[in-house]
Amino acid sequence: MDYLYSYLILAEIYVLLGLSTNLLVGVVGIFSVSQAAVFGVGAYIVGDCLLSGTLSFLPALALAAVACVLLNVLISLPSLRVSGDYFVVTSFGIQLLATATFTNWTWGTGGANGMPGVPPPDLFGASIESTRGILALTTMAMTLGCLAFWLILRAPFGRKLRAIREDELAVAAAGKGVLGAKVSAAAMAGAFAGVAGGLYATYLSFIDPSSFDLDASILLLTMVVVGGARTLWGSILGPFLLLALPQALTLLAIPTTYAATSRQLLYGGLLIAFALFRPQGLLGERL
Amino acid sequence: MSAYLEIAGVNHSFGGLQALNDCGFAIAEGGIACLVGPNGAGKTTIFNVITGFLRPDTGHVAFRGRPLDGLTPQAIVRAGIARSFQNLRLFADLTACDNVMLALPERAGETPFGALFRPFATARADRRRRGDALQLLDHVGLAARAADRVRNLSYGEQKLLTIARLLATGAELLLLDEPASGLASGALDQVMALLRRLRGEGKTLLVVEHNTRVVQQIADEVLFLHQGHLLAQGSPAQIIADPALAEIYFGGAL
């Protein structure tokens, strides 16, 4: 049972990340390959605050969200200046910079050894120790995230974001501002990733840079590609499916030494297969 | 009294190329004015200057006596001037109706806050806007295609949709970049009839058009541009009667 709960909790956290990535990459077309870095900043902020006892869980989560909003707006800013291809390169650099910081800033993040002993989340003074309690918490967070994503997509604001992805110049010619909409979307995506980071750190109680590296960013993109861009159901299905696959792999008696490699192979193969044969993903649209 | 749209002393260079050279002209309210001239005469460039997509090196643009210099494209649309593009620039993945709705003037719900915290009011307002958009689609003859994605429309329908999108902005002066190009005779007649109807409804049209047959059929006035400079302005008959202009248009003495 714990095994299932653990899967559900992680999948729900990744749904928040999937929403974040889908909003930025799928809806607005800001092709970020550094969403795991933002996720990591959220995780380390909440971890640090709780370990040092400076803030309790909710204020720490709010702080992480605000920090990630600012960070994501900042790292999305180049997309206003440079065109798509160059932005991917910029974003790639940001991800590498973040991984280097997470790994080497020992005083703040514990470096490569990671940050152990992050206390469990607490609500209004009561610590949530049980897996079931945490599942309730992540379910609530995911539901709120999904609601926000759905409200945005169905509103005129969502239509404007989709139009911006297709043709910014035409949006400007229709008399609409582009800058504000892009910044708002980047901010929302940042908030989602920050909250996901906080939940991740408190649930696992141990975080290290390997969860927030380039592989993790690419996993998030794979989730969007497999689930499908620009739809709520695609953003939910992608994470649930991709996190279930490694579990399925364990059923095939693959030696543990090859387990990590076979997971990467599987993700890579999926990415190629979907790009070639089903670019709209399972429940969405073409990225 | 100042002109309706007035362009004065506009110069602009791309690298070493002088695209606009002391370009100046004025058009009156109402009617269809066509901008013609050989390739590279600066027709699209002056469109970009008027609509704020290009800041000229020098010169001024004024609309109803109000200077537009330095305004953003959005501000110029709000001032009442909207433009179309030669390559249409429609949102191919959105429906025809969504394309038009996007160009309707900004209201609440187009901000993330409205979308998140006033969802019901936003949805109500959006339903009203959908009604407005459908009316505009009907006006250009596309009511039946409202729910279709743009990528499934014919080229002629896409051209009509760009005009519906222009009308949605509420602008009174419409700048059309080659509205007739690439159309076969049936669709061509439909677009020309629509342009005349818009004139009848009080819109002012400034049109870049290469097909001089079309120009002769729709233009009240022709502006002849050459090497970024206005050479002549007059009725279509006056323009084609001028042998000097023919020589420029066709590349030399025939």
Next chain:
Amino acid sequence: MILELEGLAAGYGAKTVISDLSFAVAEGEILALLGHNGAGKTTTLKTAMGLIAPRAGLVRFAGVPLARVPVAERVARGLRLLPEGRGIFPDLTVAENIDVVAARLAAGGAMFTPEALYRLLPVLAERRTTRAGSMSGGQQQMLAFALAILGTPRCLLLDEPSIGLAPNLVERLFAQVRDVCRAHGVAVVLVEQNVAAALALADRVAIMNSGKLVFDGTPEAARASNLWEHF
């Protein structure tokens, strides 16, 4: 007739650019294909070359229908396109540009081997080791023309070769086109914005308007007609 188009229709995506287009050009004939911007001239050349698949109609070259003939084979048979905006490799030298194309097309017995080209266009011989992209516009266009006639051309499709050239250079290029065409019996379809220069060069004139042919006759008849009606 070396090149014949019959009832040709073509376009891009939702857009039909040319429809029911028919004309032909004979060996050694220079046909000027004119029309307003967007009339479908470039599309016509690209369809003849096989770069765009026709939606209707057919292209015949030396009497043979080309429907299933790939572009490379059309080139080898002598149908050549000088594309809009200089068909050269700017980062290669002049000699490299010529060798790349000659490797496939200019075997022994060809009408124009690289040596023959250097004799015909001495300006290229002087510039053999110059990077093509660093030459003047006129020299680049000469190189593009040279690449188009390498080997044994039978029909040249020239898409606005005069664009961006000074009038005296246009004159020199067109004289070159005329000489090659007359001396070797090569047919030319010349798409031009510069109507006056094209009329001066051409044996025959075809004018397109919104994707259809509206005039086919001699340059004299074209001059005598009201050109504003056709463009």
